[in-house]
Amino acid sequence: MTTQEPPAPNADWLMVRRNAVNVICLTAAGLCALVALGALSLVLGYLVLNGFKALHLSTLVLGQMPQGEPGGGLRDGIVGTLMLLAVAAVIGIPFGILGGVFQIESKGKFAWTVRFFTDVLNSIPSIVIGLFVYTLVVLPIAAAHPGDGYSALAGGIALGVIMVPTVMRTTEEILRLVPSSLREASLGLGATQWRTMFSVILPAARTGILTGVMLAMARVAGETAPLLFTAFGSNMFSVKLDKPIDALPIDIYNDATSPYNYLHAQALAGAIILISMILLMSLITRYALGNKVLEQK
Amino acid sequence: MVTPVIQSDKSVAEFEPPAGRHAVPNSGRMADSIYRCVLFVASATILAIVLAIAVELTIASKPSIHQFGLRFFVTDSWDPVHLKFGAMSFILGTLYTSMWALLISVPISIGAAVFLSEIAPSWIRTPVSFLIELLAGIPSVVYGLWGLFVLTPWLITHVETPISNDKHLNHLWLFNSPANGSDFLAASLILAIMVTPYITAVSRDILRAIPNMVREGSLALGATQWETIRNVVLPYARAGIVGAVILGLGRALGETMAVTMVIGNADSHFNPALFSAGNTMASIIANEFAEASIDLYRSALTEIGLCLFLVTMLVNGCARLLIYFTAKDVQGGGRTA
Numbered sequence: 001m002t003t004q005e006p007p008a009p010n011a012d013w014l015m016v017r018r019n020a021v022n023v024i025c026l027t028a029a030g031l032c033a034l035v036a037l038g039a040l041s042l043v044l045g046y047l048v049l050n051g052f053k054a055l056h057l058s059t060l061v062l063g064q065m066p067q068g069e070p071g072g073g074l075r076d077g078i079v080g081t082l083m084l085l086a087v088a089a090v091i092g093i094p095f096g097i098l099g100g101v102f103q104i105e106s107k108g109k110f111a112w113t114v115r116f117f118t119d120v121l122n123s124i125p126s127i128v129i130g131l132f133v134y135t136l137v138v139l140p141i142a143a144a145h146p147g148d149g150y151s152a153l154a155g156g157i158a159l160g161v162i163m164v165p166t167v168m169r170t171t172e173e174i175l176r177l178v179p180s181s182l183r184e185a186s187l188g189l190g191a192t193q194w195r196t197m198f199s200v201i202l203p204a205a206r207t208g209i210l211t212g213v214m215l216a217m218a219r220v221a222g223e224t225a226p227l228l229f230t231a232f233g234s235n236m237f238s239v240k241l242d243k244p245i246d247a248l249p250i251d252i253y254n255d256a257t258s259p260y261n262y263l264h265a266q267a268l269a270g271a272i273i274l275i276s277m278i279l280l281m282s283l284i285t286r287y288a289l290g291n292k293v294l295e296q297k
Numbered sequence: 298m299v300t301p302v303i304q305s306d307k308s309v310a311e312f313e314p315p316a317g318r319h320a321v322p323n324s325g326r327m328a329d330s331i332y333r334c335v336l337f338v339a340s341a342t343i344l345a346i347v348l349a350i351a352v353e354l355t356i357a358s359k360p361s362i363h364q365f366g367l368r369f370f371v372t373d374s375w376d377p378v379h380l381k382f383g384a385m386s387f388i389l390g391t392l393y394t395s396m397w398a399l400l401i402s403v404p405i406s407i408g409a410a411v412f413l414s415e416i417a418p419s420w421i422r423t424p425v426s427f428l429i430e431l432l433a434g435i436p437s438v439v440y441g442l443w444g445l446f447v448l449t450p451w452l453i454t455h456v457e458t459p460i461s462n463d464k465h466l467n468h469l470w471l472f473n474s475p476a477n478g479s480d481f482l483a484a485s486l487i488l489a490i491m492v493t494p495y496i497t498a499v500s501r502d503i504l505r506a507i508p509n510m511v512r513e514g515s516l517a518l519g520a521t522q523w524e525t526i527r528n529v530v531l532p533y534a535r536a537g538i539v540g541a542v543i544l545g546l547g548r549a550l551g552e553t554m555a556v557t558m559v560i561g562n563a564d565s566h567f568n569p570a571l572f573s574a575g576n577t578m579a580s581i582i583a584n585e586f587a588e589a590s591i592d593l594y595r596s597a598l599t600e601i602g603l604c605l606f607l608v609t610m611l612v613n614g615c616a617r618l619l620i621y622f623t624a625k626d627v628q629g630g631g632r633t634a
Contacts, residue, residue, distance in 0.1 A: 018521050018524070019521060021521075021523060022521035022522055022523040022524070025523040025526075025527070026416055026522060026523055028408060029408045029409070029411045029412040029415075029416060029526075030412050030416065030417075031408070032404070032405045032406075032407075032408025032409045032411075032412060033408065033409040033412040033413060033417075033425065035405050035409075036405050036406065036409045036429070036493050036494070036497060037409075037425065037428065037429075039490050039493070040428075040429075040432045040490065040493075040494065042447075043435075043439075043440065043443045043490065044432070044435075046443055046446075046447055047439065047442075047443065094339070095339050095342060095343060098335065098336055098339035098340070099339055099340050099343050101336055102336040102337065102339060102340040103340075105333070105336060106333075106336075110340075111340075113344065114340045114341075114343060114344050117343065117344050117347040117348075118343055118347075119613070119617055120347055120610055120613070120614070121343070121346065121347050121350075123547050123551075123609055123610065123612075123613035124350065124551070124606055124609060124610070125550070125551025125552070125553065125579055125605055125606075125609055126551070126553065127551070127553045127579050127582055127583055127602070127605075128350070128354070128551070128602050128605055128606045128609075129350070131354060131357075131582065131586070131598075131599055131602040132349070132350045132353055132354060134586075135353045135354070135356075135357045135599070136349070136353055161346060164343060164346075165343075168343070192325040192326070192328055192329050192332075193329045193332060193333075194328055194329055194331075194332035195325075195328075197332070218434060219434065221436075222434075222435070222436025222437070222438065222439070223436070224436065224437070224438040224553075224554045225437075225553035225554055225579070225583055228583055228586070228587060229586050229587045232587070249436060249438045249554075252438050252439070252442060253438050253441070253554060253558070256438075256441070256442045256445055256446070256558065257445070257558060264446065267442055268442070268446075271438075271439045271442050274436060274438075274439065275435060275436075275439060278434060278435075278436070279431065279434075282431070282434065
């Protein structure tokens with residue numbers, strides 16, 4: 001702290017200096033915020049300005065053209081992403097929610113260990129999850145049925161694994177917000193533990209948990225790296241779980257890195273579609289469910 | 298914060314009526330043990346997945362570990378044709394790009410966090426915080442697309458070519474390479490743009506968690522607002538902010554798509570010049586794994602993945618400990634995107 005206890009002869013000057021430093025530094029912090037926002041709005045601005053120009057109705061409804069032929073659209077990728085999200089939800093949501101409930105219901109070394117490893121899982125780069133699912137799912141299938149291997153199922157599993165920690169941590173946080181009086185009342189009336197959880201606590205926390213689930217889905221919708229060697233991408237329309245499937249982020253990657261200009265435009269349109277999907281998912285959950293986390297508030 | 302009421306198994310069992318008097322308590326107890334069983338199995342599965350990742354990756358990289366041993370990490374020749382693999386140039390590439398990204402983004406992020414938490418009125422704070430959180434959710438492939446279409450052409454014409462043509466500057470080791478566009482500079486900048494919202498959001502949460510008493514005490518003693526921030530608030534939050542920065546580092550190390558799209562993907566020896574193309578651990582896997590048909594090749598790439606896994610685990614473990622000790626109930630510590 002300042003050390004001018006004995007009134008210095010030039011106390012006034014010191015005060016001026018301190019005030020000046022104060023103003024300069026506070027402004028510098030403001031500038032930092034401005035720079036951060038500026039860089040990010042450069043990215044967003046470019047995408048919005050050029051993406052909508054490249055976006056046509058045909059982008060949404062047409063499938064891919066064979067390589068080298070202009071035209072076509074991203075329908076396959078959009079459908080594929082929705083398929084992958086569905087598979088991911090089937091895996092990620094039950095394990096995430098049950099894991100979150102477990103954190104509430106128990107304490108001790110095991111619960112702590114599970115939580116620690118969930119945090120670890122959360123920090124693993126998504127490409128490593130892709131490698132893992134490749135060795136766990138794709139390789140054995142390829143060994144059993146030569147020619148097969150890459151599949152929508154493998155891609156969905158990879159995304160589901162990535163979802164689990166997010167869903168689990170939000171579920172746990174929301175459940176901890178449910179007043180303990182609710183639980184005590186239910187247990188006091190003679191309800192069993194599981195009935196208390198499923199009839200009283202989970203319904204009270206419903207909206208909060210749903211928000212967490214939707215945000216987790218929004219997050220994995222844009223994942224590309226774990227799909228590169230699980231879902232693999234495909235030139236054909238497919239909804240089969242055991243075949244390679246196209247996905248919007250893979251399309252964006254392939255189109256953007258291709259040498260053709262019309263594919264670059266398609267990549268931009270794809271980016272707009274993907275961002276809109278993600279923003280819609282998080283905005284709708286945020287506003288449709290309101291900011292209330294618990295039912296009774 | 299509402300403190301959780303944790304019901305141990307015993308307290309429920311103790312108050313149950315003696316068994317055998319009614320059918321209901323028995324079936325209830327039965328259902329409860331099934332319930333606990335299901336919860337346990339679900340949690341054990343999550344645990345098993347993490348362990349399986351470590352085990353599977355180790356098994357899959359065994360051929361490479363046997364073949365190259367520890368030399369794998371200190372050789373930088375990457376030769377899929379002659380099956381000679383060393384990962385050093387990718388490890389260096391990862392560390393190098395992450396270092397530059399943090400050098401750029403840390404001061405900006407901390408400044409922005411201080412602004413959002415300490416200075417801005419709430420009508421600025423709320424929308425800006427919301428925007429920053431939204432931006433943290435943009436997929437990395439989209440950042441990569443922007444980097445490829447906008448950043449790299451701009452860098453070539455406005456930064457790299459002028460510097461490369463400058464007689465004095467191009468002798469420095471930092472610029473001692475022809476202009477490339479897709480290179481370490483582009484990758485570091487993209488990474489900086491991507492981790493900034495993340496570090497900002499977590500640091501802001503940590504600053505918000507500091508009790509107001511601390512600030513009021515300092516202001517009441519006559520300190521200016523900046524003196525309060527510098528001498529009281531920031532030291533109080535130091536460990537937590539270091540944690541936030543390390544979390545950002547963890548993201549930068551594992552970031553794949555955006556980096557893959559702008560780093561130039563060169564398998565050659567590591568060259569620390571900013572304008573030289575390179576590769577990171579994540580980008581070499583993303584680029585070559587799908588084409589790697591020979592077992593040893595695939596195994597070497599998997600070993601890089603294993604290495605990446607261990608490094609990010611270590612880094613994130615440290616970060617979480619730091620954040621945990623600073624602000625036990627900071628929500629940002631658990632945020633993912």
